[in-house]
Amino acid sequence: MEHLGQYDLNCDLKNGVNMCCDEESFVKEINTTSIEYAVKVLLMDLGEDINREGIIKTPHRVAKALFEGTRGYKQSAKEIVEGALFPEAGVDSTKVGHAGELVIVRDLEFYSYCESCMLPFYFKCHVGYVPSGQRVLGLSKLSRVTNVFAKRFQEPQRLANEVCSALHQGIEPAGVAVVLQCTHINIPDTESNFFDSNHKGLVETLVSSGSGVFENNDADTWGDVFGLLKVRGIDKDKVHVKRSLDQHWCPSLSSKIGEINPIMITAVSSILKSLGEDPIRKELVGTPSRYAKWLMNFQYCNDIYVKLNGSLRSGVDDSLHTNGEVSFDDKELHSDLNLPFWSQCEHHLLPFHGVVHIGYFIPKGFHPVEKSLLQSIVHFYGFKLQVQERLTKQIAETVSPLLGGNVIVVVEASHTCMISRGIEKFGSNTSTIAVLGRFSTDLAARTSFLESIPNATSL
Amino acid sequence: MEHLGQYDLNCDLKNGVNMCCDEESFVKEINTTSIEYAVKVLLMDLGEDINREGIIKTPHRVAKALFEGTRGYKQSAKEIVEGALFPEAGVDSTKVGHAGELVIVRDLEFYSYCESCMLPFYFKCHVGYVPSGQRVLGLSKLSRVTNVFAKRFQEPQRLANEVCSALHQGIEPAGVAVVLQCTHINIPDTESNFFDSNHKGLVETLVSSGSGVFENNDADTWGDVFGLLKVRGIDKDKVHVKRSLDQHWCPSLSSKIGEINPIMITAVSSILKSLGEDPIRKELVGTPSRYAKWLMNFQYCNDIYVKLNGSLRSGVDDSLHTNGEVSFDDKELHSDLNLPFWSQCEHHLLPFHGVVHIGYFIPKGFHPVEKSLLQSIVHFYGFKLQVQERLTKQIAETVSPLLGGNVIVVVEASHTCMISRGIEKFGSNTSTIAVLGRFSTDLAARTSFLESIPNATSL
Numbered sequence: 001m002e003h004l005g006q007y008d009l010n011c012d013l014k015n016g017v018n019m020c021c022d023e024e025s026f027v028k029e030i031n032t033t034s035i036e037y038a039v040k041v042l043l044m045d046l047g048e049d050i051n052r053e054g055i056i057k058t059p060h061r062v063a064k065a066l067f068e069g070t071r072g073y074k075q076s077a078k079e080i081v082e083g084a085l086f087p088e089a090g091v092d093s094t095k096v097g098h099a100g101e102l103v104i105v106r107d108l109e110f111y112s113y114c115e116s117c118m119l120p121f122y123f124k125c126h127v128g129y130v131p132s133g134q135r136v137l138g139l140s141k142l143s144r145v146t147n148v149f150a151k152r153f154q155e156p157q158r159l160a161n162e163v164c165s166a167l168h169q170g171i172e173p174a175g176v177a178v179v180l181q182c183t184h185i186n187i188p189d190t191e192s193n194f195f196d197s198n199h200k201g202l203v204e205t206l207v208s209s210g211s212g213v214f215e216n217n218d219a220d221t222w223g224d225v226f227g228l229l230k231v232r233g234i235d236k237d238k239v240h241v242k243r244s245l246d247q248h249w250c251p252s253l254s255s256k257i258g259e260i261n262p263i264m265i266t267a268v269s270s271i272l273k274s275l276g277e278d279p280i281r282k283e284l285v286g287t288p289s290r291y292a293k294w295l296m297n298f299q300y301c302n303d304i305y306v307k308l309n310g311s312l313r314s315g316v317d318d319s320l321h322t323n324g325e326v327s328f329d330d331k332e333l334h335s336d337l338n339l340p341f342w343s344q345c346e347h348h349l350l351p352f353h354g355v356v357h358i359g360y361f362i363p364k365g366f367h368p369v370e371k372s373l374l375q376s377i378v379h380f381y382g383f384k385l386q387v388q389e390r391l392t393k394q395i396a397e398t399v400s401p402l403l404g405g406n407v408i409v410v411v412e413a414s415h416t417c418m419i420s421r422g423i424e425k426f427g428s429n430t431s432t433i434a435v436l437g438r439f440s441t442d443l444a445a446r447t448s449f450l451e452s453i454p455n456a457t458s459l
Numbered sequence: 460m461e462h463l464g465q466y467d468l469n470c471d472l473k474n475g476v477n478m479c480c481d482e483e484s485f486v487k488e489i490n491t492t493s494i495e496y497a498v499k500v501l502l503m504d505l506g507e508d509i510n511r512e513g514i515i516k517t518p519h520r521v522a523k524a525l526f527e528g529t530r531g532y533k534q535s536a537k538e539i540v541e542g543a544l545f546p547e548a549g550v551d552s553t554k555v556g557h558a559g560e561l562v563i564v565r566d567l568e569f570y571s572y573c574e575s576c577m578l579p580f581y582f583k584c585h586v587g588y589v590p591s592g593q594r595v596l597g598l599s600k601l602s603r604v605t606n607v608f609a610k611r612f613q614e615p616q617r618l619a620n621e622v623c624s625a626l627h628q629g630i631e632p633a634g635v636a637v638v639l640q641c642t643h644i645n646i647p648d649t650e651s652n653f654f655d656s657n658h659k660g661l662v663e664t665l666v667s668s669g670s671g672v673f674e675n676n677d678a679d680t681w682g683d684v685f686g687l688l689k690v691r692g693i694d695k696d697k698v699h700v701k702r703s704l705d706q707h708w709c710p711s712l713s714s715k716i717g718e719i720n721p722i723m724i725t726a727v728s729s730i731l732k733s734l735g736e737d738p739i740r741k742e743l744v745g746t747p748s749r750y751a752k753w754l755m756n757f758q759y760c761n762d763i764y765v766k767l768n769g770s771l772r773s774g775v776d777d778s779l780h781t782n783g784e785v786s787f788d789d790k791e792l793h794s795d796l797n798l799p800f801w802s803q804c805e806h807h808l809l810p811f812h813g814v815v816h817i818g819y820f821i822p823k824g825f826h827p828v829e830k831s832l833l834q835s836i837v838h839f840y841g842f843k844l845q846v847q848e849r850l851t852k853q854i855a856e857t858v859s860p861l862l863g864g865n866v867i868v869v870v871e872a873s874h875t876c877m878i879s880r881g882i883e884k885f886g887s888n889t890s891t892i893a894v895l896g897r898f899s900t901d902l903a904a905r906t907s908f909l910e911s912i913p914n915a916t917s918l
Contacts, residue, residue, distance in 0.1 A: 053546055086806075087512055088848050102892040103848055105877075108884050128890075136848045138806060140877055143884050220902045227909030228869070228890045347545075347597060389547050389562055389595045410687070418564075418599055424883075425567050425602050431587075431687045433561045443679045450686030 032063035034274045038267040039063065039349070042292070045264050046299050048385060055346050055385065062349050065417070069113055069120065070275045072151030080145055081170030084138040088131065102224050104128030104177070105142045109426045111419045114184060115153035115283050116250035118268070118291040119351065120416050122426065123156070123182040126234070128225055129167060130174035130213055137171050145170070153277060153284070156182040156249055160209035168211040175212025177225045179234065182207070185351050185416070186251045187297060187342045194379050195372065201340060201353055205249050208239045252290040264292040298344040298385055331361035333445060334368050335452040339378045345417050346385035354413030354429070356395060359449035360403035361438070369402055388413055388432050396434035406437035408449050491522035493733045497726040498522065498808070501751070504723050505758050507844060514805050514844065521808050524876070528572055528579065529734045531610030539604055540629030543597040547590065561683050563587030563636070564601045568885045570878045573643060574612035574742050575709035577727070577750040578810065579875050581885065582615070582641040585693070587684055588626060589633035589672055596630050604629070612736060612743070615641040615708060619668035627670040634671025636684045638693065641666070644810050644875070645710045646756060646801045653838050654831065660799060660812055664708050667698045711749040723751040757803045757844055790820035792904060793827050794911040798837045804876050805844035813872030813888070815854060818908035819862035820897070828861055847872055847891050855893035865896035867908050 039059035043050050050056065108125040127142045149162040164178045186203045188194050213221045226236040248254050268288035269279040277284060339356040356378045362368055381394045388411055396409040411432045418425050439446055498518035502509050509515065567584040586601045608621040623637045645662045647653050672680045685695040707713050727747035728738040736743060798815040815837045821827055840853045847870055855868040870891045877884050898905055 083516075086846065088846065089852070101848070101852070101894075102890075104890045106888055106890065107886045109886065131848070136846065139847070139874060139889055143877070143887070223902055223906055224892060224909070227906055228892075228912075230910070387545065387547065387595065388598070389560070389590070393548070393560070415598060418602070427566045427568065428602070429565055430598055431561075431563045431565065433683060433687075443682055447682055447686055450683070451689070453687075 032060060032067065035063035035066060035271050036060055038270045038274075041267040042264055042295060045261055045267075046295060046385070054387070058347060058349060061347055065348055065350070066271065066275055069111075070152055070277075072148045073276050075148045075151070077145045077148045077166035078170060080141055080148065081137060081167070084141045085135045085171065086138065087134055088136040089134050102128055102130055102221070102228075103136065103139075104225060104228055105139055106229065108143050108146060109424075110147060110150040111416075111424070111426075112150040112152070112154045112159060114250050115155055116248075116287060116290060117252040117294055118153070118287060119185060119294065120419065121182055121184045122419060123150070123159075123180050125163075126179040126225075126229055127163065127167070127177070129171060129176045130221065131171075132174040133172060135171065135173075137167075142167070153272075153287075155283065156180055156205055156207045157209070160207045164209040164211050173212065175210065175214040175221060177214040177222065178209045179225065179229060179239070180207050181205075181234065182249070184250055185342075185353060187294065187351060187353070189251075189255045189293070189297060194383075195375065199340075201342070203249070203251055206234070206238050250290075252294065253286075255293075257286070257289050257293050260289045260292045260296075264295070265289055268292055295344075295349070297342075298383055330364050332364065333359060333448055333452075334362045335359045335449060336368070336371050336374055337453060339371070339375050341378045341382035341391075341411075341413075343382040343384065343386045343388075343391060343413075345415060346387060348417040349385075350416040352386075352388065352413045352415040352417070354411065357410040357412075357449075357453050358395070358399060358403075359408040359439070359445075359452070360399075361406050363404075373402070374399060388415075388430055392432040392434045396436055400436050404437075406439055408433065408435045408439040408446060410450070410453065412453075491519060491526065494522035494525060494730050495519055497729045497733075500726040501723055501754060501808075504720055504726075505754060505844070513846065517806060517808060520806055524807055524809070525730065525734055528570075529611055529736075531607045532735050534607045534610070536604045536607045536625035537629055539600055539607065540596060540626070543600045544594045544630065545597065546593055547595040548593050561587055561589055561680070561687075562595065562598075563684060563687055564598055565688065567602050567605060568883075569606060569609040570875075570883065570885075571609040571611070571613045571618060573709050574614055575707075575746060575749060576711040576753055577612070577746060578644060578753065579878065580641055580643045581878060582609070582618075582639050584622075585638040585684075585688055586622065586626070586636070588630060588635045589680065590630075591633040592631060594630065594632075596626075601626070612731075612746075614742065615639055615664055615666045616668070619666045623668040623670050632671065634669065634673040634680060636673040636681065637668045638684065638688060638698070639666050640664075640693065641708070643709060644801075644812060646753065646810060646812070648710075648714045648752075648756065653842075654834065658799075660801070662708070662710055665693070665697050709749075711753065712745075714752075716745070716748050716752050719748045719751045719755075723754070724748055727751055754803075754808070756801075757842055789823050791823065792818060792907055792911075793821045794818045794908060795827070795830050795833055796912060798830070798834050800837045800841035800850075800870075800872075802841040802843065802845045802847075802850060802872075804874060805846060807876040808844075809875040811845075811847065811872045811874040811876070813870065816869040816871075816908075816912050817854070817858060817862075818867040818898070818904075818911070819858075820865050822863075832861070833858060847874075847889055851891040851893045855895055859895050863896075865898055867892065867894045867898040867905060869909070869912065871912075 036059035039062045040050050043055060043058065048055060050059075104126060105128070106126045108127070109122070110125060111120045111122050113119070114121050125146050127146060129137070145166055146163050149159055149166065160178045160180050164176045167176045182205050184203050186199070186201055188196065188199050193199050208217075210217070210219075210222065213219060214225075222236065226234065265288045268291045272279040272284060272287065279288065336358045337355075339358070340353070341356055342351060342353045344350070345352050358374055377395060377398050381391050381398070392409055392411045395411070396407055399409070400407045412429060414429050418428050435446065439449075495518035498521045499509050502514060502517065507514060509518075563585060564587070565585045567586070568581070569584060570579045570581050572578070573580050584605050586605060588596070604625055605622050608618055608625065619637045619639050623635045626635045641664050643662050645658070645660055647655065647658050652658050667676075669676070669678070669681065672678060673684075681695065685693065724747045727750045731738040731743060731746065738747065795817045796814075798817070799812070800815055801810060801812045803809070804811050817833055836854060836857050840850050840857070851868055851870045854870070855866055858868070859866045871888060873888050877887050894905065898908075
């Protein structure tokens, strides 16, 4: 389950001082060749020009991120725990094994990689134990040990079990309790899903694992854990006890794969191998196809484009243009808010997703443009290798002729690349604005539109 | 303002792979000798036995944390920005410098060190810019550049200015806007404050800094930034424009220092020097005294102890003990919730603070014990070099004889050591439970007490 220090992770600075480092000190000569090669193959199969400036370094960035995101394979939970156990008398040694004492660290945030589809998933971890033998563990070690197992290809229940088991072996306590709230991105994978307003962009699962006095799910000791978690909205009854075979946590396991170019499958398999994984272990067998299929979502979407082109033409026919001479006093500001989108960051091949808000003016007596047309345009520019700045600009320039030339577009997004790669800024999100026509000079109109945007709930 | 790569931060693994590393790979031979020596001096001046097991490694941990927390002195913002600028056509190049485009990354969380008192402070950063010259910056670099300046001894306004200026130089955009929401712990520093229920445990300040099109605080472009931040509850009118001389952000600047042992002052000065700071730069002149004074808060508190001892005796006189034979059906569960405490982690010499909840049974017709007595006990055990597990146990064992022997104590705390030292788990918090008497076997009583605890707001 655990690789015990085959690699010696020493970082030496030239001045003799060793430092904990982040990306700046990361890797100038990381052995990324084979992964870079595989990523180039994948990009070419998507029809991308691998020499264009935006993506020329993408293979290197993807390789670095994958090494960084799976560094747990080279780390040892045992070493973390050793030397961080402190003597501490319990309240009453006769009560050890009962609810006499409980230490629980709540709301630790992490990301891990889904073993089914290779995308990062986010989880919040609550981890506790009942001390025994008059020893307590430094609190930060509960977080560090969790991270060792998070930084591997995982599945929520196995992740919970591995953290629980490693802590139990390391601390030798009366028991360990682990509760994970996991969130997986759910990109619509068929065209019909693109326009299904009920499509849920994120799927969640709650799992737990217990050892010792927590081994039995119905033990009183779990009552204390969930008593303390209840104030954070976590309900014992929602814990996933045992997944039935037809229920999958990763959305990719429930969708049809179809035909995948075998060159792509081989390329993804070689990535898994380079990271030290075994591509033929049971849970990983279908992973290369599923990852390749996910990438294919962001290939040039001809079908949508043809439809979109038709809609754009009919949109222009009854456009708001003809009223260009109407004074702004006779026009009303209209806002179409929270149009969902999914896209893929071309710098890291990682998803970003969020909502688009579009504002424009409607002459009195006219109707707003169909929201579904705007949603089509948003999807069309979303399902590509993108950057948020360009997405915003492309949407603004495309809707502008339909909407009378005065347009404001705001894109609000969560970027998975911001939670991975050592940066791990979990709550962060990015807003971009593009304005055309009147909005570029009319502060009051911009302010009025920005005030119409509700508090971001979907990010 | 910035040290340009005097140190080459290369991390080599034995297998030729370089990795981003965290504490496991941190430093085995960090040159911490002089800081460790100074910390030993400080601990001895507090009256601690520097060879006891809980603190014998504290000098090493403190030194490591300080090096790690001030690594920004050795990092270069310029290097981070270089190579992360991507060509991206703007919406309309004639509008550059206007509100044509705005990119803003919100809710980035960091900690920094307060230059006035050397304690870590937390801040949330919102950073944006208007692109120019058809170049955009990789989004994660806004976070990385902020971290370079965060990992130094700072003051909120200077921090905002330095981030703004470094990004402006690096991106050469139409303008950069930085908004910081900073939070500083506010430990009561006189005995009267210990018991002031209006004492605010945290102080907050909101600062901003702008360049180019954001140079003028009243520019329309700021309207867009605050338009997007308003949905997150941030109000332009609350930005601290210019602090008047008698207003201080760091609470230690407003409190009297009194006499400090000069040996302690010299020890703290030597720490600043070892980290590469200049202890006689204007803002740091009083810092060693203020840090030493803060440490003194956690010296053996004889005054409180004497008073407490008196209270305990009178408490026992009219205790609930005499009713030990009354059946539990005639007793009611009583909860004293949210008793604030401040303490200092003995492993890292960093503050942890939060609330204590105490539950016990009262025979019908009897009054609960004075809440102020329980608060005294909480403060007495808080103002020490502590660990949360021991604090919980000590409170439970001390209040037990006063409260009839059946007691449950829950401590909920935020640990500054969890946000620093490379772990940076910002939202995390730790709960500990200790139970005595009936609570150890009666699940219903424990559940009923845990349900009485409100959602933690003060953490």
